[in-house]
Amino acid sequence: MKYNFDEIIDRRGTDCLKYDFGMKRKGRDDLLPMWVADMDFRLPDEILAELHRRIDHGIFGYTDPLDDYFDALNHWYSARYGFTTDPEWVTLGAGLVYAIHLSVRAFTEPGDAVMVMQPVYYPFSEAIRNNGRKLVNCQLHYEKGRYSIDFVDLERKMREEKVRALIFCSPHNPVGRVWTEEEVVKVADLCLANDAVLMVDEIHSDFIFPGHSFFSCMRLDEKYRKNLAFYSSPGKTFNIAGFQSANIIIPDETLRAKYRRANREAGYSQANIMGQSALIACYTLGAPWLDELVEYIYGNVRYAEDFIAENLPKAKVVKPEGTYLLWVDFSGYGISPEELEDRILNRAKLWLDAGGIFGPETALFERFNLAAPRPVVVGAMERLKTAFEDLN
Numbered sequence: 001m002k003y004n005f006d007e008i009i010d011r012r013g014t015d016c017l018k019y020d021f022g023m024k025r026k027g028r029d030d031l032l033p034m035w036v037a038d039m040d041f042r043l044p045d046e047i048l049a050e051l052h053r054r055i056d057h058g059i060f061g062y063t064d065p066l067d068d069y070f071d072a073l074n075h076w077y078s079a080r081y082g083f084t085t086d087p088e089w090v091t092l093g094a095g096l097v098y099a100i101h102l103s104v105r106a107f108t109e110p111g112d113a114v115m116v117m118q119p120v121y122y123p124f125s126e127a128i129r130n131n132g133r134k135l136v137n138c139q140l141h142y143e144k145g146r147y148s149i150d151f152v153d154l155e156r157k158m159r160e161e162k163v164r165a166l167i168f169c170s171p172h173n174p175v176g177r178v179w180t181e182e183e184v185v186k187v188a189d190l191c192l193a194n195d196a197v198l199m200v201d202e203i204h205s206d207f208i209f210p211g212h213s214f215f216s217c218m219r220l221d222e223k224y225r226k227n228l229a230f231y232s233s234p235g236k237t238f239n240i241a242g243f244q245s246a247n248i249i250i251p252d253e254t255l256r257a258k259y260r261r262a263n264r265e266a267g268y269s270q271a272n273i274m275g276q277s278a279l280i281a282c283y284t285l286g287a288p289w290l291d292e293l294v295e296y297i298y299g300n301v302r303y304a305e306d307f308i309a310e311n312l313p314k315a316k317v318v319k320p321e322g323t324y325l326l327w328v329d330f331s332g333y334g335i336s337p338e339e340l341e342d343r344i345l346n347r348a349k350l351w352l353d354a355g356g357i358f359g360p361e362t363a364l365f366e367r368f369n370l371a372a373p374r375p376v377v378v379g380a381m382e383r384l385k386t387a388f389e390d391l392n
């Protein structure tokens, strides 16, 4: 490998949400954090050099995207996913969570039904509730350690509840499914038939494991574009969430006008210059680094899976097909969600995302963030083992 992902870089004292907010958020600072989806790897020198070049200019005024920006986007999208976008379709935003909240306001009315598929990234539900819309959940079907979409439930609820929009996570956080083309088309068909906007968050699409291929919603047939909104960002891929870079791509003019109107009403005008520069640098120069990184993370996933199978026989890993998140089912231990949390915090001394935040039915799951150097993952697994040994 050209890049050294084993290097442990101390992030404490860098105002970093993952490591520096233990006291504030948990009342303690003795936990190993594997919660928020934020990686512990340093960007490669070739990308940092580009950022330094921009910083060294010393002036950081307003900006708007120029051709270089759209060229970088299309370079990435065409090389990785087989589509290109018309720059006209793209609106920049301050992150995907912002864009998804705004979209709920733009595409639906107060009281309208908006659908999610739980367990799912919890800000989707917040975007619905925070805006006074009705949350309709189409619970993912969990069987034999694998998740799938319950299309019968999806069709029925869309029709009966008059769902106006679906927030679709592809690949899916936290369960790690990389939806197949067939699944994406089926979802798109149901949205089209029920006149619901299909909002697709593809922020995890650069983390796809061997044996799986990613099908972007932007490769759907043109007929689906009239109600399609696509949310994309280099934030997870290159761990630049702090730059708040996001692209909201809406091919249909009428739907795009609705989004842009809500965006104007919210007072958003320009993206930040560093986010824009970072996207150009990452999407132009970052492919070799990312390819090695995904291979490395896949190694972490396999290590954790094997370790858990061997040492925590009653826990079940939901085999991820992509993302850097590991979704683990602890229900086999027969303990309460409170005891699970107590063991994770007080015995393992791990800071994870408890399953209950992704939906009420998964309180006995935990989500692990494996985007860390292997020695850190190894240490975390050892802690986990000690915390459950008496129950095995």
Ligand SMILES: Cc1ncc(COP(=O)(O)O)c(C=O)c1O
Binding pocket: 037, 094, 095, 096, 097, 098, 121, 169, 173, 201, 203, 204, 233, 235, 241, 244, 245, 246
């Ligand atoms: C599915 C998904 N969407 C969006 C985000 C956050 O996006 P942003 O930082 O651009 O708001 C995350 C972060 O974990 C995520 O998992």
